[in-house]
Amino acid sequence: MTAPLSFIRWAGLVGRSLSGLRPLEVRAVTSSTHLTGASVALTTPALCRHWSNRSEKGSAGGSARVYVSSGDIDWSQPYPVGYPVGLRPDPDxxxxxxxxxxxxxxxxxxxxxxxxxxxxxxxxxxxxxxxxxxxxxxxxxxxxxxxxxxxxxxxxxxxxxxxxxxxxxxxxxxxxxxxxxxxxxxxx
The missing domain is CATH 1.20.1270 (Substrate Binding Domain Of Dnak; Chain:A; Domain 2)
Incomplete structure (x- = not known):
């Protein structure tokens, strides 16, 4: 599912339990700065892997894949950057x-x-x-x-x-x- 960031915000996907949803693709509307902003918005608390801002500033249409947990998300803990959703660091x-x-x-x-x-x-x-x-x-x-x-x-x-x-x-x-x-x- 490709959707502009405004749709993601409108659909209420930010800050909700997203159990049962599949990965969806987020496409920046106007520039890579929107993509970075979406990363912050969608990862509060973190829902997806951190991705680097690879496209040039001002370019249109950068994209990233957001991995949504298939189970309940523990909203009390910040999610570690670099770990897939659903896997927390385990010291053992x-x-x-x-x-x-x-x-x-x-x-x-x-x-x-x-x-x-x-x-x-x-x-x-x-x-x-x-x-x-x-x-x-x-x-x-x-x-x-x-x-x-x-x-x-x-x-x-x-x-x-x-x-x-x-x-x-x-x-x-x-x-x-x-x-x-x-x-x-x-x-x-």
Missing amino acids: AVGKLIAAYRQLLERVQTLAPESAYRRNVESLTRHRLDVTEANKTDRKALEESIGAGLVEELLAAAYDELDLIEQMEQWKPWEGQDNRTIPLHVID
Whole structure:
């Protein structure tokens, strides 16, 4: 959804709980200074990542993506600049990440050994666990070594993978369906 800043203000999106909304694109109406002003307005309390003012002053149409939380926003705390909405800095995120990776490696053992999904998850998780254990005191080095975002984002992805393993146990996509027929289409 592309909307001028006046629409964002008119729609009452500033300062409200925005649960359930998807990301929307905000386009500056006249200049990049409006975009910066929108950043301040929309992040009071912070709703989105801080973005740099990349367009030249006076140019028309700078744009930025605003990430809106899918859950309730804690309005009592200022939101840290640089963190995606919904993820707060966690001082013990590295320890939780190591535990999540170990749990992933344990849970993936329940899947069939011939499953490509299992092989890929094991390989990726072992690599990430090794990198995490080697850099557990240096978060920046850990994030750069893995190259998939902040430690909190890696932790959220690990939890999502645990949920997916549970689904894969039920679906068993590696087991073919013997009774299915494959249609044959002959084109002359």
